[in-house]
Amino acid sequence: ELKVEQNPLFLSMQEGKNYTIYCNYSTTSDRLYWYRQDPGKSLESLFVLLSNGAVKQEGRLMASLDTKARLSTLHITAAVHDLSATYFCAVDGIDNTDKLIFGTGTRLQVFP
Amino acid sequence: DVKVTQSSRYLVKRTGEKVFLECVQDMDHENMFWYRQDPGLGLRLIYFSYDVKMKEKGDIPEGYSVSREKKERFSLILESASTNQTSMYLCASTPLDGLAGYFGPGTRLTVL
Numbered sequence: 701e702l703k704v705e706q707n708p709l710f711l712s713m714q715e716g717k718n719y720t721i722y723c724n725y726s727t728t729s730d731r732l733y734w735y736r737q738d739p740g741k742s743l744e745s746l747f748v749l750l751s752n753g754a755v756k757q758e759g760r761l762m763a764s765l766d767t768k769a770r771l772s773t774l775h776i777t778a779a780v781h782d783l784s785a786t787y788f789c790a791v792d793g794i795d796n797t798d799k800l801i802f803g804t805g806t807r808l809q810v811f812p
Numbered sequence: 813d814v815k816v817t818q819s820s821r822y823l824v825k826r827t828g829e830k831v832f833l834e835c836v837q838d839m840d841h842e843n844m845f846w847y848r849q850d851p852g853l854g855l856r857l858i859y860f861s862y863d864v865k866m867k868e869k870g871d872i873p874e875g876y877s878v879s880r881e882k883k884e885r886f887s888l889i890l891e892s893a894s895t896n897q898t899s900m901y902l903c904a905s906t907p908l909d910g911l912a913g914y915f916g917p918g919t920r921l922t923v924l
Contacts, residue, residue, distance in 0.1 A: 733912050742902060743855075745912035788855065798843045798862055798906065799870070800913075802855040 702727045704791050706803035713779050713810055721806045723772040723789035732772045733790045734763050737805070743788065747774075779810045815839055816916040818903055824922045831890040833919050835903030841913065843906045844886035846870075846878065848899040849918075855902065861886055893923045 703726040713719050723732070731750055735743040747756040749765035749772060756763050760783065762775045772789055786807045792800040819834035835844065843862050847855040847870075857870030859878040867878050875897060879887045886905075890897055900920050906913030 735912075735915075742917045743904075743915040745914070748912045790855075792906075797868070798908065799857065799860055799868065800843075800845055800904070800906065801857060801871075802847070804852075804854040 702729075702791065702801050704789060704801050704803040706787075706789060706806050708806060709804060711806055711808045713776075713808070715780055715810055715812055716778050718778065719776050721774040721776070721787055721808075723774070723803050725770050725791045725803075727791075728767070728770070729791045730767055731792050732765050733792075733800075734772070734774055735788045735790065735802075737786045737788065739785075746787075776808075779808075781810050781812070784808055784810045815914040816903060816905055818901075818916040818919050820919050821917060822920050822922075824924065825893050826924050827894060829893050829923075831893050831921065831923075833888040833890075833901055833903075833921070835886045835888070835905075835916055836884055837886075837905040837914070838884065839905060839907070839914065840883065841905035842883075842908045843913070844880065845904045845906075845913075846876075846886065846888045847902045847904065848872070849902055850899050858888065895923050897921065898923045
């Protein structure tokens with residue numbers, strides 16, 4: 701059974717600081733996604749990582765994928781309040797299906 | 813710029829009622845998903861469909877069924893609603909080529 705685990709589950713950080721969110725998954729997959737969810741809202745796609753070593757960056761967020769370690773990271777650089785949200789990673793392509801399984805989410809709060 | 817819509821944002825039903833949740837996407841995506849989101853449990857996959865009239869069970873299909881008669885529409889059915897089905901229900905669609913998909917706004921269902 702595929703398991704997708706994120707840590708930390710909660711993250712409170714000061715503006716201007718850097719931090720990394722980790723996403724581990726238990727079964728081989730070459731496709732990993734990061735989504736953002738604001739309170740009371742639906743999920744919005746941030747990054748799609750489709751191969752080992754893939755790195756994507758958008759603003760203060762950078763995502764990477766290591767398929768051999770079954771690990772993805774979401775790195776936050778010089779955090780700002782607008783980044784406060786819940787971040788989910790998700791994996792699909794398991795057993796040649798498009799079944800999309802999500803991690804537990806990381807709730808990020810950035811304070812002044 | 814409508815992509816994925818869900819029939820209701822908020823719904824209140826009574827125990828034992830039959831409940832229909834509708835999801836429509838306008839991007840011609842092959843895959844569609846139903847998740848429920850509960851505090852502390854992240855997003856859990858109920859059912860997904862990779863083609864018209866095709867469906868696959870997710871991790872928590874008990875008490876639910878689905879229907880996909882047309883490519884753009886994926887319905888979630890609660891045959892006999894129970895209080896433990898009170899949750900936020902999210903529909904998503906993704907293309908076959910591994911690119912990220914889109915989520916609907918969610919339906920917050922309360923079963924009394």
